[in-house]
Amino acid sequence: MFKPTFKSKKAYIDLSGINKSPLTLDSREGNFPCPTCSAWISETEIIKNNDFCPRCSHHFAVTAWERIYSLCDEGTFEEWDRGLTSFNPLDFPDYDVKLQKAREETHLPEAIITGQAFIGGIECVVGVMEPRFMMGSMGSVVGEKICRAIEGAIERSVPLVLSCCSGGARMQEGMLSLMQMAKTSAAVGRLNQAGLLYIAILTHPTTGGVTASFASLADIIIGEPGALIGFTGPRVIEQTTGQKLPVGFQRSEYLLQHGMLDIIQPRLEMRSLLIRLLTVHQGGRNGQ
Amino acid sequence: MASNKFEFESSYRLLESKLEELKQLSETLDCDFSKEIANVEKRISELRTERYKHLTPWEQVILSRDLERPMTRDYIDLLCTEFIELHGDRLYGDDPAIVGGIAVFEDRVVTVIGHQKGQDTPENIRHNFGMPRPEGYRKAYRLLKEAEKFKRPVITFINTPGADPGIGAEERGQAWAISQLLLCLSNLRVPVVSVITGEGGSGGALALTVADRIIMLSNAVFSVASPETCASILLRDVKRADVMAEALKLNAPALKELGIIDAIVEEPANVNLLEAPDFVSGLRSCIKQSLDEICALPLDDLLQQRYQRLRIIGRFNQ
Numbered sequence: 001m002f003k004p005t006f007k008s009k010k011a012y013i014d015l016s017g018i019n020k021s022p023l024t025l026d027s028r029e030g031n032f033p034c035p036t037c038s039a040w041i042s043e044t045e046i047i048k049n050n051d052f053c054p055r056c057s058h059h060f061a062v063t064a065w066e067r068i069y070s071l072c073d074e075g076t077f078e079e080w081d082r083g084l085t086s087f088n089p090l091d092f093p094d095y096d097v098k099l100q101k102a103r104e105e106t107h108l109p110e111a112i113i114t115g116q117a118f119i120g121g122i123e124c125v126v127g128v129m130e131p132r133f134m135m136g137s138m139g140s141v142v143g144e145k146i147c148r149a150i151e152g153a154i155e156r157s158v159p160l161v162l163s164c165c166s167g168g169a170r171m172q173e174g175m176l177s178l179m180q181m182a183k184t185s186a187a188v189g190r191l192n193q194a195g196l197l198y199i200a201i202l203t204h205p206t207t208g209g210v211t212a213s214f215a216s217l218a219d220i221i222i223g224e225p226g227a228l229i230g231f232t233g234p235r236v237i238e239q240t241t242g243q244k245l246p247v248g249f250q251r252s253e254y255l256l257q258h259g260m261l262d263i264i265q266p267r268l269e270m271r272s273l274l275i276r277l278l279t280v281h282q283g284g285r286n287g288q
Numbered sequence: 289m290a291s292n293k294f295e296f297e298s299s300y301r302l303l304e305s306k307l308e309e310l311k312q313l314s315e316t317l318d319c320d321f322s323k324e325i326a327n328v329e330k331r332i333s334e335l336r337t338e339r340y341k342h343l344t345p346w347e348q349v350i351l352s353r354d355l356e357r358p359m360t361r362d363y364i365d366l367l368c369t370e371f372i373e374l375h376g377d378r379l380y381g382d383d384p385a386i387v388g389g390i391a392v393f394e395d396r397v398v399t400v401i402g403h404q405k406g407q408d409t410p411e412n413i414r415h416n417f418g419m420p421r422p423e424g425y426r427k428a429y430r431l432l433k434e435a436e437k438f439k440r441p442v443i444t445f446i447n448t449p450g451a452d453p454g455i456g457a458e459e460r461g462q463a464w465a466i467s468q469l470l471l472c473l474s475n476l477r478v479p480v481v482s483v484i485t486g487e488g489g490s491g492g493a494l495a496l497t498v499a500d501r502i503i504m505l506s507n508a509v510f511s512v513a514s515p516e517t518c519a520s521i522l523l524r525d526v527k528r529a530d531v532m533a534e535a536l537k538l539n540a541p542a543l544k545e546l547g548i549i550d551a552i553v554e555e556p557a558n559v560n561l562l563e564a565p566d567f568v569s570g571l572r573s574c575i576k577q578s579l580d581e582i583c584a585l586p587l588d589d590l591l592q593q594r595y596q597r598l599r600i601i602g603r604f605n606q
Contacts, residue, residue, distance in 0.1 A: 081606075089603035090537050094522075140602030147599065169491075171518050174536045175548050176602055178512040181491060182498045183598040185467055186474035190595070193475075209512075211463035212491045217471055231463040231491070232453040240453045250458060260461050 034058050036226060050268060059204065059224055059267055063106070064113045064130035067163055067203075071271050072117035072126060079115040081148055086110060086141045088172070095172040102133045110141045111166070114149040119161065120275030122282065125153040128163040129210075131203075135167030138210055142170075143180025146214055150187040159197035159278055164215040168208020181213035188217045197281050201270065202229050202252070202261070216260075220277060222270070223252030223261045230255075293350055296339055297558075303332050340557035343507065346530035348539050352487045352509045353449075355412075358562050360387055360402030360445040363485060366562060367572055368393045368400060376427060380460065383424030385416045385452070386496075388431045393443065394576045396583075399435035401428050401496060402445030405486075418487075419452040422465035425495055429469050436477050441579055444496040446484040449514065451492030466495045473498035474598065475591060479582040481575055484508045484549070488538075500594050501578035502549040504540040505561075505571075510548070511538040548601065551578070 031040045037056035046053065051060045062070075068077050088095045103109065111133035117126045127149045129136045146162070153160040169177040191198055200218030202211075204227035212231050215221075223229060230250040238245055248254045252264045265273045307328055314321040343351065351357075364371050368391035376382040388401035405418035412418075435442050451462055473480060473496075482499035488510030497510070504510065513521075515529035515536060523531065537543070540552045553571045556564045582590060 083606055085605045087603070087605055090535065092535050093531075141604045144602050144604060169512050171513050171522060171536075173603075174512050174538065175510060175543060175546060178490065178494055179548060179598065179601040181467075181494060182470050182474065183601055185470035186498070186595055186598045189471050189475045192471075209491055212466040212495075213470060214467070216461075216464045216467045230458050231451060231466070232458065237453050237455060237458065241455065243455060245455065249455065258459050258461070260464060 052267075057225070057266070059226060061131050061165075061204065062267075063132070064108065064128040064163075067128045068113060068115075068117070068126065070267070071128075071161070071163070071274060072119055073121065077115055077117040077126065079113060080152065081114060081145050082109055084110065084141050084145060086139055086173075089140070089176060090172070090174050092172040092174070098134060098172070106130055106133045108133055110145070111136045111138070112142045112145050114145045114152075116152065116156070116158075119271070119278060122275075122278045123156065123158045124278070125149050125156070125158060125160045126163075127161070129165045131165045131205075134170065136165045136210075137167050137170035137177070138180050138184075139170035139173040139177045140180065143177075143183050146180075146184045147187040150184075150191050153196055153198075154190060154194045157194070157196065159199065159281070160191060161199045161201070161274060162214065162218070163201040163203060164206045164210055165203045166206055166208065166210035166215075168210060178209065181209045184214040185217060188214050197278070199274065199277060203227050205229070207231065207233055220262050221260070222273065223255060223264045224270075225252055225264055225266055227252045229260075293354060294347060300332055300336050300339075303328075307332070337557040344530070344534070345509070345536075345539050345542075346515065346533035348507050349487075349509050349515055349529075349533050351507045354486075355405070355407050356560070357447075357486050358560075359407065359418075360404045360447060360485070362562060363445055363483070363571075364391060364400050364402070366568060367575065368398070371400070374431060376430075377423045378430055379423070379426055381423045383416075383421050383427060384414055385418050385420040385448070386424035386428055388428060390440070393579075394572070396579065397438075397440050398579075399431055399440050399442045400445070401431055401442065402485075403448035403493070403496070405447060416452060418448040419450060420448065420492060420495075421452045421454070421457045422460040422462050425451075425462075425465035425469045428496060429465075429472055432469075432472055432476055439478055441479040441583060442476070442481070443575060443579075444480065444482045444499065446482060446488050446493050446497055446508075446510075447486035448489050448492050449487055450489035451495075466491050469495045470498055474594065477587060477591065479579065479585075479590060480594075481578045481582070483571075483575065484510050489514060498594075498598070500582040500590060500597075501551070503551045503553060503571075503574050503578065504543065504549045505553050506540055506555045508540060509533075509538045510543055511536050 031042045034041055034053040036058035039055045046060055051062050108130055112129045114127040198218045199220045200215050201222045203224045206229045228250050255261045256264055371391040373389040387404045391400050403418045404415050406412035406415045480499040482497045482502045484504040486508055490513050515533040516526050518532040519529040520526040543549045551574050553574050556567055561567050
């Protein structure tokens, strides 16, 4: 099994393509407005401030590896199934090109990284989705890796922690993608039968087939502040219904109010919350 | 069934009108062309049947959405006796986009659940065009749990553009309602057969299509997203939905090859399906045979097989 070394950790977080769309980019020396508070900020400021807006704490996207480092005990993450890769099973136009581009941009084989790790000394199975890889969409490989992660958790009898981020099912794999919703949900059923804890962290954005399958089936569902979480995307709702969307619609805070989330937790305190949840869950015993 | 859905129908209609003229002429002139007329009639019917056998995926999408196709209630009334509709999710409301209840199918008491579209605009507004809200999925959930309690097999009928894309649906947890239903069906302790009768649209359709056997009508479709959505997102041109319909592999033969569905029931060309005896008996026997097979399995085997059916779906390199 491939074990990544932690030396490969990048010094910078690559924000290209996430927050610097041509619409938000300004000529003022690469500064751009924060999507939440509109303050003019630079990439350097954001990096210095742990990927948050220095003024309003807006959570900028981070890579899946960054998230793994920030959640797991140092040096404990061991990646699984890195060799699972997508091909173009339906011969869908341009899919090969898009896959290739996503691999080159992210240096990842697919839109999720799964593996085993310790969090606060407690052994877990961890999966983190990567938003930059084709919008974190779920095709055959994402579905399969999630199922294998669940099966791995059952085999080891350890909790499962999944950090979700997705535009939904991957259209280019047609019904093979849609069926991953049923497949991963069925696998969560096995996890439930085994009586194991499953914590989902929903990050910006988690929508479509991922929200409507394994992501919303966790025992404990944690949202990141301001994350867009839902089934149908806001633009589609606006276009179809012609209604103006309520302020804060489909954001974590809105979902908490409507009873869909357990907790909203800022990213910097996510690890400490996980440690508390995992520790209390196993009867207050620390893993060490 | 109305025949103005497709452009190619106009040529058959032209032939038919010419034939009608010939009939009238033969009456006026008092000549007997009956043999010739019968021959031409037969030929037109053959041509039409042949054409309908070779519908493009996009033409099948159009046909699958046709309001004159039978809807779930029609199939229930056609196939079952003693249907008693049950309402409400016991939480918030009753969603007319999903109908369900108990009925008798071929001497078996079953729970039937399906998406319900209307056949005209007022009816469609009442049924929300067959797009369920969370209440619909939660009603289905409740009825499935009831079926489990009374050990009744379940038949689901699928025909929906997808889940309701509304503000209220999101506020009341559309995603949560769908995932609960997927989980529920994946380990429901009774046999389940799904029949895709028309439009199988995205997660809203899938929520009722986790089953031990999936049957599909030959012109039904089942897709990850509508061809229009794919065209507008991937090609930035909604008019090229026909290209996406081809690429998505959403029709019955393609899905059978992918191992997603089990059986196809052939639809006759351009007639009201409810009035086509071969089609009706074919559908009935296909559902019956599927139920016979899965009802005969020990429960543990049934559940294990249902899990495995899902578990092996997906294509990748390793």
